Amino acid sequence: MSTHDITVTINGAATSASVESRRSLADFLRHDVGLVGTHIGCEQGACGACTVLIGGRSVRSCIMFAVQADGAEIQTVESLAPGAEMHPLQEAFRRHQGLQCGFCTPGMLLRSLELINDNPNLTAEEAREGISSNMCRCTGYQYIVDAVLDAAAEMRAEEG
């Protein structure tokens, strides 16, 4: 199996690695880098549990090869709360109980961050449509929508 040398920036830190051609970005992040917050639900690009941000855009890391990410800036859920404090988005998910089993949550958080960055004034309908890219089997989505709207308001206030 041929390998390729890649250099990526993950959560702000430059990382070099040699990866098999067929290594998915999700497997690379989870097993080679040890960032297990990126979850694998279907490996077919359907469920969105593996969502990460590349250059601020959400991608399905289970159907992207690690070699395709060469040179990219990757953001995973671990970037949201590097210290004791959680990100306003995480706090909002907690307040509203926008999670149950927690498995879709990292992908849902990153997709929500992208949505809020794109449109800090998003409506409930826009939030619902926005997260429809990602499956959640527990919550029925309603408290996630509540959390996204509340987080957007918090983040707007912080931006001042």
Added chain:
Amino acid sequence: MTVPEVRQHPEHLEWVGKSIPRVEDPKFLRGRGNYIDDYEVPNMLEVAVARSTMAHAKILSIDTSAAEAVPGVVAIVTSENVTDHVNPMPDFGPSPDKHTWYCLAVDKVRYMGEGVAVVAATSRAIAEDAAELIEVEYEPLEPLTDMLAALTDDAPLIHEALESNVPFHRKFAFGDVDGDFAAADVIVRDTLWWGRSGGQPLETVGAVADYDSATGMMTIHVNSMSFTHFLFLLANTLRVPSNKLDLQPHPSGGSFGAKFFEVKTATIAAMMARVTGRPVKFMQDRLDNIANGDHHGSDRYYEVELAAKSDGTLLSTRYKVVDNYGAYIQFGVGQHGNSLAQAVGPYRMSSIGYDLTAVLTNKCQQGAYRGFGSEVGNWILERMVDLMAAELDMDPFEIRRMNFIQPDQFPYFIPTGNVYDSGDYEAVLKKTMELSDYKGWRKRQAEMRAEGRHIGIGVCTCQERSVFSATEFWFWFDEPVAAPVTSAPESVTLKVDAMGAVTATLYSNASWGNSPETMVAQFAAEELGVKPEDVSVVYAGSNQGMPATGPGGSRFTIMVGGAVEGAAQSIRAKAAKIAAHLLEANEDDLVWEDGGFAVRGSPDQRKELAEIALAAHMFKHSLPEEIETGLEASHVQDHPYTTMPNPERTNLGVFYPFVGHASHVVVVEVDPETGRVEFLDYTAVHDCGTVVNPRSVGGQVIGGTVQGLGSTLFEEFLYDEDGVLRTPSFAEYLIPSALDSPTLRVGHNETPSPYTPYGVKGGGEAGRMMAPSAICAAIDDALGIRIRRLPATPERIVEMVDAKD
């Protein structure tokens, strides 16, 4: 056992009833859930399963030579030698010897996707490469997926030893069914089909097994198997002594029943760990989970008759049920015990006839899915009540209301023998009508219809039985008494350390989307006067464990509440002795308040729990002789209220006694051209007794409703007549997205149970047990059709509209 005493619930509660943020959430929000696939150990192998490409075939030969030659492959076990390594899988009967089940197919394959070989290799990718190189020679047999065809004389046999495809058939009569039907003015009849859907949690099932040949200890890290007091069954499968099996629980990315007692994944990992002498991980992929996960839900055909008086008084229901269990039958017909636990719904009916035929076919076998069969019973009954309302030209709300069991009739024994502990169904219905603005919607519906829009309103009033006793499993055995009464226990240990900090140890499966840590923290806080966020919650492995049954049948919150209550009582009793000594007071003069003991009438003379704990841990020799060091107590909560079936099985006894209730009102707009269903409004009012955490219960109700919506409109494990699984991925097996899902108004009515701590009843399966009934009624109302088969996909809705025209 006798009827439990009626409890006096405390009037003031500090923590129970508050929507505190969940204890579980910070780790999940940070992506540090410690799910099973996050767990890796040095020298670990991974496995892949080679799956049958045929639905029904004899295995003639298996050639693994090419697979063995792949660099990195360490060991392969196939159908031909699996019985050298393991015993059959646990099977709750009846007659497990007639439909024996191993972790890989033996002699023949019985469904597409059944495992025929397992490869252990240095990586999952290599294991998959090798699995693809395994060559299996099959002799095809006639495939059989249609449950009614399976009953015919010339049907192929799935299990030759059974000599038919019917592992169970029995006709039950509870009460005077014939008499009630003879007394009826009106009888409505229908045939109904419930398609098989399943939990499909986003995380599949996984296990990491490690066998220590020096000690003989088999340790398996799992995200499944809550029935820890039944683990001796798995020990038997693995051929290890029961005291040499240790299961270490990991949080699970959803279950909904699908991981309740999923044992095959752990069995395969453990078998390969012993074969290779190295730690082995088996993580199902999505195809494993859909095709070979042993957890498809009910798959039923019904012929039903409902008898009533001309004024709408319901008398009796007669069911003829055929259930397509697939290739094996791991939980027996437990899914029908669940239906029978609440067979009359919330209505006064004096008899039930139930003719049950379980059938085996070339599909993956059934397991558990949120409701465990009772959600199907609810849908059938509500479909029939709607049919009766139409027959009698009655309002669907009125026919329900007039038949409700009344608040002063509880505890109410239904004809099958189960008891409903308490309820106030009319209060729930009234609240639902108000919250949904039902009358306003009827007015708007008329206006919108005048514009040519297809608007429908549907209602349901359904039960949610909670807290099973395994005694219900005994009803299908022919012996008069198959086994004595079984308690389905749950345990907790509470420890107050020297600093007064509280740790709660749980003994069943870790969190799987319910809120076990939050529940225990709220109960422990209530009982010991601490803050929920200060309670540390940990899970014990099964080998150091206590009896536990885990989440399932909406039991966990109630049972763990009783366990915490019992353990806290022991801690307070010991603390009282120590406090009396420290305060030089008589123990009888002490009162427990605000997390400490005070002398009655002298509130300044008090000792906090932390002070007492310090003395208990550090100063034994200053305390009365009989006090041992430490402040820790465990409690096993046994099922509080269960009785045996009678020998004739005309009464199944009490086995699901704490019975919640809910009413949903749904407003839909349906496009008759495309079959698309749009939700305009959705209201759900639930009564699960005392609510421990309203936001969490709300989340369960909403999530459960959306799963019910999936089973109603999209989701089905579809096999064609050749036994080919047509829905092997999320591209075909359609889970509701945010855009498919309504925004709910959720209301709670609280009728506390007289028999449980704080009056809590189960709520975890709610939503899925109600939504199908209300949604179908709404679609019927919108289009003037009658849905008789689920899922009611757009295609089927259009067909019904076309058939009507």
